[in-house]
Amino acid sequence: MLIPVEDGPAIVACNTCRHSADAREDSAGTRGGAQLVAALRQVQESDARYAGVAVQEMPCLFACTDFCTIHLRAPGKVGYVLGRFTPDEDAATAILDYAVHYAASEHGRVPFKQWPQGVKGHFITRTPPQGFVAE
Template sequence: MLKPVEDGPAIVACNTCRHSVALREDAEGVRGGARLVEALRAVQAKDARYAGVAVQEMPCLFACNEHCTVHLRAPGKVGYVLGRFTPDADAAQAILDYAVHYAASEHGRVPFKEWPQGVKGHFLVRTPPPGFVAE
């Protein structure tokens, strides 16, 4: 049930998410989450700034009402679940841009002024790292 992955800064994308509240799959029968994973990997491949953040995927983050969700995590840092994205290159770039700031932060807190516009309004949940709670 669990698959080992590298334990570093990562965007874990739900590959089974819907495209939107109303649309599960696109005309080719592909889920929104799978399209978002494709977009994340395509944008990441074009810019070396994103090399320090892994793009990982798994089925169902259990945020089905929030379509196209990702979990941003890193050891010893507060994690975040973001959702309600359009599965395209613009969303992927905003997520990756935020992830770069997140990976460089001490505890996972990124000053609001550094947030890309494309992630504002998409935060759903903040999660503490194992063995900690946030102050």
């Protein structure tokens, strides 16, 4: 049931997420999560700045009402679940831009002034790293 992945900064995207609050799939029958994964990988491949953040995918992060959901995580850092994205290049760029700041941070906290506009309002939860709680 578990698949080993690289243990570094990563965006784990739900590949089965709904396309939007109102639709499970787009007009071609593709789920939003699969579209977001494809957009994340395409944007990542287009810019070397994103090489230090893995794009991983898995089915269902159990945040179904918040469609197009990702989990941002790294060892020893607070993690975040974000959702309600449009599965496109703009969202993927904002997520990856934030992930670069996150990966460079000491504990996973990125100053608000560094947040790309495209992630503001998309945070759902924050999760403590194993063996820690946040202050």
